[in-house]
Amino acid sequence: MSSSKNKHSQALLAKLAAASSSWGIRSVAFLVCIALLQIAGDFDLINQYYLHILTIIGMNIILVASLNLVNGYLGEFALGHAGFMAVGAYAAAVIATKVGPPGAMTFVLALIGATLAAALIGYLIGLITFKTVGDYLAIVTLGFNMIIVNAIQNMDYLGGPRGFGGIPKTTSLIIVALCLVITYTILRNLVFSGHGRRWISIRENVIAAELMGINIYKAKNMAFTIAAAFAGLAGGLWAQYQQFITPKSFDYIKTTDLLVMLYLGGTGSLSGSILGVVFYMILMEILRNVLAMIDPRLAELRMLISPLILVIVMLTRQSGLLGNREWRWLKPRKEDSTDEYSS
Amino acid sequence: MEIIIQQLLNAAQLGAVYSLIALGYTMVYGVLRLINFAHGDIFMVGAFIGFMLATTLNMPLVLMMPLTMLLTALVGVAIERVAYRKLRDAQRVSLVITALGVGIFLENFVRIVVGPQTRQLPAQLPDSVLKFGSGLIITEDKIWIILISLALMIILWLFVQKTLMGTAMRAVADNSEVIPLMGINLNRVIAVTFAIGSALAAAGGVFYGQAYSIDPYMGIDLGWKAFIAAVIGGIGSIEGAVLGSFMLAGVEVFTVAYLSSNLKNGIAFGLLILLLLIWPSGIMGKPLLKKV
Secondary structure, three states, X not given: OHHHHHHHHHHHHHHHHHHHHHHHHXXXXXXXXXXXXXXXXXXXXXXXXXXXHHHHHHHXXXXXXXXHHHHHHOOOOOXXXXXXXXXXXXXXXXXXXXXXXXXXXXXXXHHHHHHHHHHHHHHHHHHHHOOOXXXXXXXXXXXXXXXXXXXXXXXXXXXXXXXXXXXXXXXXXXXXXXXXXXXXXXXXXXXXXXXHHHHHHHHHOHHHHHHOOOOHHHHHHHHHHHHHHHHHHHHHHHHHHHOOEOHHHHOHHHXXXXXXXXXXXXXXXXXXXXXXXXXXXXXXHHHHHHHHHHOHHHHHHHHHHHHHHHHHHHHHOOOOOOOOOOOHHHOOHHHOOOOOOOO | OHHHHHHHHHHHHHHHHHHHHHHHHHHHHHHHOOOOOOHHHHHHHHHHHHHHHHHHOOOOHHHHHHHHHHHHHHHHXXXXXXXXXXXOOOOHHHHHHHHHHHHHHHHHHHHHHHOOOOEOOXXXXXXXXXXXXXXXXXXXXXXXXXXXXXXXXXXXXXXXXXOHHHHHHHHHHHOOOOHHHHOOOHHHHHHHHHHHHXXXXXXXXXXXXXXXXXXXXXXXHXXXXXXXXXXXXXXOOHHHHHHXXXXXXXXXXXXXXXXXXXXXXHHHHHHHHHHHHHOOXXXXXXXXXXXX
16 A cells, blocks of 8 residues: 555656756756855855855846746736836835844745735736736836836835835845746746737737637736736845835836847847846946946947947847747747747 | 826926837837837937037027927938848838937947936026915926927927828828828828937927936837827827827826835836726727737
């Protein structure tokens, strides 16, 4: 009896291992590499500046990849992502400073709280937002971003326009990497599942999708809520990394930054989100250092070069650097044979 | 009562500036179906061109304003030629992202060339103080700003309704696929649209610099506001843009006067969302039809 049960669970384990082997191994390998980097940083073998850049890159990838669900896979043009980041950041800040004693438990609780708060707000906003489409949807989401920022500015409990300080610094590179792996595991499983195909079909032809029996409103709202949740997670990480947050830092300028990275990398591809963020952030850092080396006064030129690159990429490669192709290692194995799922 | 009249005048002045910007948004949207995110920054560039002409060349307003409008129109046409034309038949989102990029470029360009400080245009409008009845005080420049803006809007309306080019613009807005087959030069119509929109935005920039102060990033905020005004009125509609602008300015001015200046943006955007839920294509916009 027990041996048959054992056999059964062994078979199950083998199945699980086969299904997740490559992704799981890669994730663990990635985390080990990041952990080694972090340790090297702790022993001053690597400049802390590089680790800082990597941490910011990690948080930005979570933000851009989640924005990609709505703007890439669903094909809408939402302009309010930074608002959900703000919800997450402030939720995490409140939990981290006012709820529990500083520590690992409170940190995890803050991140979960940030994710759930942003998801809830995202769901409620989605209910209204998806009554509209196209340009009007863009404006409504932008409006909600402004309203969230404005509401925080008017709440004394959250520090109002002066900002919220004194948050313990608990986010580190390895934790961002762990969150990134969790995010990508979930997003990858979503976009290659029925949900993802539903979103893509809405993007490609909304009327045809509706005729196939897809509940458009529900599918859109689901993508929006999930995107908001991950933006909240990134906001929670951000608040506990920066230790001080102001409502101003979550306005449409932040949203625009995210859009630039998203469309630079290419929409409708999780690989594109990674490429866009890494390319943009590293390019900006290189430009900053190179220009400052030539002449400190030139450092400002960086701000001219980055929008120029965006315009040039759009003029020459309209679908971004990666189009909507996917790197092979990001795809589930059975997707390998069908390389392109859209024209 | 006097205070209310004064606030109404403030609202009319702000509304006039919003209108001048919103008209450019709505006209470009009409012919290209593009939310020209760089338009707010063209407004800012106009304000700074006016600032340069007025301070370094000491030009009087009668000369400075037409020249500013002309130069800004050239900037607008150049942007369309270099950045937008090639993308006209591409996915719309590429065009929007390009516009965002152009906007950021303009902001940072002005910031580097002129510097990030807040500045004020030299007061060139007659600004004597007029007193009416029991304590109603009005500065004359406000009246001039409102009157000149209204005159510009009427000229625009006559241009669009009565001239051949205006008819061509309305035709392109109606159907940009068939109209070029009728022998209308699409490139020229679009260039004229950008020129007019940019020139009006420049006029708005000069007025804004007279009434308030200017800085390289003002185009973001004012641009969004004017855009919202255009959307409230129904984007693509000239009358709608003007109506939406005065409505938005009224809401903002009275919120600041009677509630709190901190609530200004929240209430403006809340109103926007509410109105869009009632009229999904704006008050005067045409409803969007989806064909199978």
